[in-house]
Every structure is written in C-alpha cells, then in structure tokens.
Amino acid sequence: MSGPAVEDLLRRLMPQVLGALVRRHGQFEGCEDAVQEAGLAASVQWPADGVPDNPRGWLMTVASRRLIDHVRSEHARRERETVAEPAPDVPDTDDTLVLLFLCCHPALTAASQTALTLRAVGGLTTAEIARAFLVPEATMAARISRAKQRIRAAGSVFRLPDGAAFEERLRVVLHVLYLIFNEGYTASSGSSLHRVELAWEAIRLARLVRAQLPQDGEVAGLLALMLLTHARRAARTTPGGDLVPLDEQDRSVWDRELIEEGLALARVSLGAPVLGPYQLQAAIAATHADAATAGETDWRQVYALYLILERIAPNPMVTLNRAIALAEVAGPGEGLALLAGLDADERVRGHHRLASVRAHLLEKAGEPAAAYENFRRAAKATASLAERRYLESRAARLRP
Amino acid sequence: MKFLISMHINPAVLESLTEEEMAAIGDGHGRFIEGLKESGELITTQALVDPSQAVVVSVRNGQPVVSDGPFLEAKEYLGGFYLIDCADRARAIELAAQIPDAAIEGLGVEVRQVMFADGVLEA
Numbered sequence: 001m002s003g004p005a006v007e008d009l010l011r012r013l014m015p016q017v018l019g020a021l022v023r024r025h026g027q028f029e030g031c032e033d034a035v036q037e038a039g040l041a042a043s044v045q046w047p048a049d050g051v052p053d054n055p056r057g058w059l060m061t062v063a064s065r066r067l068i069d070h071v072r073s074e075h076a077r078r079e080r081e082t083v084a085e086p087a088p089d090v091p092d093t094d095d096t097l098v099l100l101f102l103c104c105h106p107a108l109t110a111a112s113q114t115a116l117t118l119r120a121v122g123g124l125t126t127a128e129i130a131r132a133f134l135v136p137e138a139t140m141a142a143r144i145s146r147a148k149q150r151i152r153a154a155g156s157v158f159r160l161p162d163g164a165a166f167e168e169r170l171r172v173v174l175h176v177l178y179l180i181f182n183e184g185y186t187a188s189s190g191s192s193l194h195r196v197e198l199a200w201e202a203i204r205l206a207r208l209v210r211a212q213l214p215q216d217g218e219v220a221g222l223l224a225l226m227l228l229t230h231a232r233r234a235a236r237t238t239p240g241g242d243l244v245p246l247d248e249q250d251r252s253v254w255d256r257e258l259i260e261e262g263l264a265l266a267r268v269s270l271g272a273p274v275l276g277p278y279q280l281q282a283a284i285a286a287t288h289a290d291a292a293t294a295g296e297t298d299w300r301q302v303y304a305l306y307l308i309l310e311r312i313a314p315n316p317m318v319t320l321n322r323a324i325a326l327a328e329v330a331g332p333g334e335g336l337a338l339l340a341g342l343d344a345d346e347r348v349r350g351h352h353r354l355a356s357v358r359a360h361l362l363e364k365a366g367e368p369a370a371a372y373e374n375f376r377r378a379a380k381a382t383a384s385l386a387e388r389r390y391l392e393s394r395a396a397r398l399r400p
Numbered sequence: 401m402k403f404l405i406s407m408h409i410n411p412a413v414l415e416s417l418t419e420e421e422m423a424a425i426g427d428g429h430g431r432f433i434e435g436l437k438e439s440g441e442l443i444t445t446q447a448l449v450d451p452s453q454a455v456v457v458s459v460r461n462g463q464p465v466v467s468d469g470p471f472l473e474a475k476e477y478l479g480g481f482y483l484i485d486c487a488d489r490a491r492a493i494e495l496a497a498q499i500p501d502a503a504i505e506g507l508g509v510e511v512r513q514v515m516f517a518d519g520v521l522e523a
Contacts, residue, residue, distance in 0.1 A: 109487050112440075134402075135443055135485045143440025383401075385516045 006046045009055060011123035014039050015208075017059045018120060019095020021067065022158050028102060029148040030070055031063070032120050038063035039123060096121060097212045098160055100205075103147075104172045107154045112147035113176045114183070119144055121208070122201055132198050133183065173209065174222050174278065177202050181226050199230050217272025220265050221279030227262030228285035231255040243390040247294035259289045280309040299328035316348035320357050332365035352381035356391060363398065372398040402443065402485050402514035403492040407499065409479035411450065413506035428500030436484060441495070447480035476508060489513065 001009070014035055021031040038059045052058040103116040118124045118132075130140035161169055184198025206223040213219050235249035244250075266286040269279045284305045291297040306322035319342060327335025339358050348354050359374035375395035379388050417425075436442035454469030470477055482499075486492050492511050501507040 111485075111487055133485070138437075139440050139443055139485060141440075142437055142442075146438065146440055383513045383515050388515070 001046065001051050003043075003047045006043060006051065009051070010039050010042055010046075010059075013056050013059055014123040015096050015099050015121045016094065017056060017063055019099050020060060021063055022099075023095060025067065026158065027152075028156070028158070029152050030067055032148060034063040034066035034070065035059070036119070036125070037066045040125070094212065095158075096208050098158060100173050100209065101160060101169050102151060102156055102158065104169065104176050105151050105154060105156060106169075106172060107150050108147050110176065110179060112143055112150070113172070114180050115140060115143050116147045117176055117205070118180065118201065122205060124201070170213075170216070170218075174218060177206050177209070178222060178278075180205070181229075199226070199233075202226060203230065217269045217274065218276040218278050220269035220272075221276065221282040224262045224265035224269055224282035225278055225285055227258045227265065228282065228289050231258035231262060231289065237386070241386060242393070243386050245390075246288065249294075251292065251294075254289070262286065263289060275308070275312070277309060277313040280305055280312070284309075297328070299325050303329050316342055316345045317353065320348070320353055323361070324357060327361050327364065332361040335361045336365065350381060352378040352387070352391075355381060359391075359394065363394075368398045369400055372400060401488060401492070402483065403489075404512050404514055405482040405484060405492065405496045405499065406510045406512070407479045407481065407501050408476040408508035408510060409501070410476050410506045411452075412475070413504065417504075425500045425504075432482075432495075432498055432500075435498075436482070436495070441484050441486045443483040443485055445480070445482045448478060451477040483514070 017038070018031060018035040021035060022028050025031060041062055042055070042059060046052075046055075099121050100117065103120050104113045108116070115129055115133075118129045119126065124132075126141050126144060127137050129144075130137040133140065160166060181199050181202035184200070184202060203223070203226050206219070206226055210216075210219050210223050231254050232246075232249060234253045234255070235244060235251065237243055262282070263286050266279075266282040270283055272279065284302055287298055287301050287305070303322065303325035306318060306325055310318045310322055319338065323335040323338040326338055336358065339354065339361070342348050342354055355374045355378035359371045359378060362368075362371035362374060372395050375391050375398065379391035379395060382388050382391065414422075433442065433445060451470040454471070456467050456469045456471045458465050458467075479501075482495075484492065484495060486495065489511075492513075496502060496509050496511045499509050502509040
C-alpha cells in the first residue's frame with residue numbers, strides 16, 4: 001500500500017482506536033498521546049513492511065502498550081491498576097461522535113477545540129495542524145496539551161450527553177467544523193505548499209458526523225453549505241491569487257459533482273421540521289448554485305432566506321447580506337438605507353465588510369466619489385491581503 | 401488571529417530606571433513568556449540591540465550605501481516584539497497590558513494584527 005493510501009487508512013482508523021481505548025481505560029489525555037504514537041509508528045512501518053491483516057487490532061495493541069509504558073514510567077500513581085494487557089480486538093461501536101463531543105468541550109477556547117478535533121478525530125499530527133494554522137509546532141503542541149489538561153480538569157465522562165445537553169454540544173461541534181472549513185477557505189496568504197487541506201478535512205469530518213446522525217437537518221445543512229461553497233473554489237481567485245466576486249466568477253469551472261451532492265443534501269435538510277442557520281445558509285448557497293449566470297440569480301428567494309436567517313439567528317453580518325439581496329430586489333437605495341441602521345452596531349461599525357458592501361451599493365447607485373472613499377476605508381480595515389488587493393483595485397477604478 | 405505586539409523604548413527612559421526596576425522588567429518579561437508558552441499563544445519573540453548599533457542601508461545608482469542609524473530622528477525606537485496567535489483582538493490587548501513596559505511612562509506597547517505570513521514557522 002502506498003504512503004497516501006496508508007495515511008487515509010490510518011486517519012480513518014485512529015479515532016476508532018482512540019474511542020475504544022478511552023472506553024476501556026478512561027484518561028483521554030494519555031490515550032490520545034498513545035494513539036498518536038501508534039499512528040506515527042504505523043505511518044513508518046506499513047508503507048515499508050505492508051499493512052497488517054488486522055490494522056485496527058495492530059494499532060490497538062501498539063497504542064495500549066504505549067499507554068502502559070507511559071503509565072509505568074510515571075510510576076503509575078493511581079492509574080496503574082486500571083490498565084491491563086489489552087486484547088487486540090476492537091469493539092465495533094463507533095465512538096467518533098463521543099470523541100468529537102469531548103474535543104469540543106465548552107471549557108476550551110475555539111482555537112483549542114479546532115486543534116484537538118483535528119488531532120484526535122482528524123488523525124492529523126501536531127506538525128500538520130501547526131502548518132495548517134501557520135504557527136510553530138511548539139505553539140500548537142502547547143495548545144493541544146493544555147486543552148487535554150482542561151478536559152481532564154473538567155472531569156468529562158466518555159459518553160454522549162442526552163436531551164438538551166446533546167443538542168447544545170452538537171451546535172458547538174458543528175461550529176468547530178465550520179471554523180475549520182472557513183480557515184481552509186479563507187487562508188490564501190503565505191505558501192500553500194505542505195498545507196493540509198483544511199476545507200477538505202472539515203468536509204470529511206462533517207461526513208463522519210452525518211453518518212452518525214443522518215436525520216439531523218443542521219448536520220446535513222452544514223455539509224451541504226461546505227460542499228456548495230467549496231465547489232466554487234477554482235473560480236474564486238485568479239491564477240495570480242486575486243479574489244473574484246461571486247457575480248464575476250466563471251461558473252463553468254464550478255465543481256459540478258460537489259454542487260449536485262450539495263444541492264441534494266440541501267433539499268433533504270430543508271425537509272427537517274425545524275430550520276437552523278446552516279440549513280438556511282445552505283439554501284442560500286443552493287440558490288446561487290442553481291443560477292446558470294449571475295443575472296439569473298433568484299434574489300427574491302435569497303432575500304427571503306436572509307430574512308428568516310436574521311429572525312432565527314440575528315447577527316449584523318446577516319443583515320449586511322440581506323442588504324445586498326435587498327439592493328438586487330429593490331435597488332441600491334433600499335440596500336443603503338438598511339446599512340445605515342448598522343452604523344450604530346458596535347460589532348460591525350468599523351468592520352471592513354460594512355464599508356465594502358456600502359461601497360458596492362454606492363457604486364451601483366451612481367455615487368463614485370463616496371464609493372471610492374468606502375472602498376479605501378474597507379481596504380485599510382481588512383486583515384486579509386487578498387481582500388485588500390481586491391478592494392484597492394475596486395477603488396482604483398473609481399479614483400476621482 | 402495573529403498579532404504583533406511591539407515595544408517602543410526610549411533609551412533615556414530606560415537609563416533613568418534603577419537596577420531593581422530593570423530587573424523587575426526582565427522578570428516580568430520572563431513570566432510573560434512562560435505564560436504565553438504554556439497557553440500555546442506564543443509564536444516568537446525577539447529583542448533588538450540598542451538603536452545606536454543600527455545602520456541604514458540604501459541603494460543609490462545601483463550601489464549600496466551604508467550609513468549610521470537609526471533611520472528616524474525619534475525619541476522612541478523599536479526595542480523588540482512578541483508575535484502571538486490568540487483568540488481575538490480583545491485577548492491581544494489583554495496580553496499586551498501584562499507586558500511590564502506598558503506600566504512605565506515613556507515606554508510604549510503597540511498591538512497590530514498580522515495580515516500576511518510566510519515561512520519561519522520552525523522557530
């Protein structure tokens with residue numbers, strides 16, 4: 001088996017092995033380290049010596065031995081007696097969801113939740129995660145180890161919560177997957193060489209969750225949103241790395257396969273009895289994907305969906321997007337009037353998105369001087385180099 | 401989010417401090433670095449030599465010209481920096497306030513978000 005095929009296999013098996021190990025021994029922290037070490041050993045040995053007949057059992061055995069070594073070497077304290085020689089079989093229960101819930105523990109910061117999720121459930125190494133987030137390995141290692149300590153301190157148990165607690169934690173899990181996806185989607189600066197494809201990883205993890213919770217509308221909605229967004233990736237930037245806005249994208253290079261899958265999922269998710277924010281965002285992305293050209297976009301539907309989204313999850317960024325849709329439906333003046341209300345909102349007042357949307361609408365309204373000022377203001381406020389280049393180029397077209 | 405916390409020093413202010421005060425600053429930075437390492441927020445930190453040791457490089461007619469620095473006729477100079485990766489701007493400001501320089505009149509601590517990064521991650 002080739003190196004990449006071994007990597008795929010390992011990343012599928014590692015969360016299963018970790019789940020089984022934690023179920024047997026408790027102590028997530030030590031088990032997680034042991035499984036990482038077993039995974040590293042496998043990634044060296046398997047491509048050279050061949051994959052063992054029972055790869056899951058192999059990992060389980062090696063990880064268990066590592067765990068015992070660790071426990072013994074730290075003189076065991078009270079854990080010693082709980083660790084017995086393992087049987088190399090792994091029960092068939094899939095603990096992916098339990099692991100995800102643990103990694104997305106509310107005692108952790110979002111940065112720690114994402115890092116721990118990528119390591120324990122994604123099966124990525126600390127070095128890979130560090131490269132993906134453009135931080136030194138030591139920084140990421142400290143973050144992950146602190147996250148595990150916090151989980152231990154919080155006294156977590158290795159089982160799924162029920163009822164409202166389940167729903168609440170599932171929202172956190174979905175948010176973490178969304179953050180991982182966005183990190184991969186927006187990171188456009190720096191060298192992309194050797195960077196793990198975070199967007200694909202988020203999609204892979206979302207598929208794992210969907211396999212466990214096929215009836216959940218928000219899970220389907222999030223996966224659909226990711227697929228429909230990721231389908232546009234080739235059209236999103238020029239070969240030189242400049243951003244291309246949605247209405248100017250070459251829709252023929254959108255990934256049809258992802259779009260078809262995303263559209264089907266979006267339809268399924270909209271059949272759920274209660275609609276959540278991911279389902280609505282997926283429905284909006286689906287409306288865009290349905291339009292063969294930008295001019296054929298059903299803006300009335302987009303506007304209606306943003307209106308509902310704003311009602312169930314009020315957020316100035318949603319209002320901003322609704323203003324764009326309103327401008328398409330009722331003219332730029334109406335959109336600008338809606339934006340005016342956001343100037344008093346501290347969360348968005350100095351944000352580059354507000355200035356940038358206002359600039360676009362002013363340009364449409366035939367006010368080039370004011371549009372120029374707002375593009376310049378937006379360019380100064382953004383922290384993304386690609387976005388700044390785009391906004392400056394828009395401003396340059398209007399220079400008085 | 402990545403931020404650069406830069407420390408702007410005034411050599412005259414530093415010289416006016418007592419040895420105990422200087423030692424307290426050193427200890428404060430030591431504790432600050434330990435805390436950042438432990439939380440997984442430190443990317444790197446560097447301190448710079450005295451501005452009197454700086455040279456200014458310019459190229460004129462294709463020839464490099466090296467002259468004594470510093471470049472700016474200012475009272476305050478960049479003394480060093482922390483490059484951090486933290487949750488948000490509020491956290492960056494909270495961290496900057498823990499730097500001992502921030503409590504000393506005449507020394508400045510500035511926080512700016514990083515927009516572009518490339519290479520040098522093995523630090």
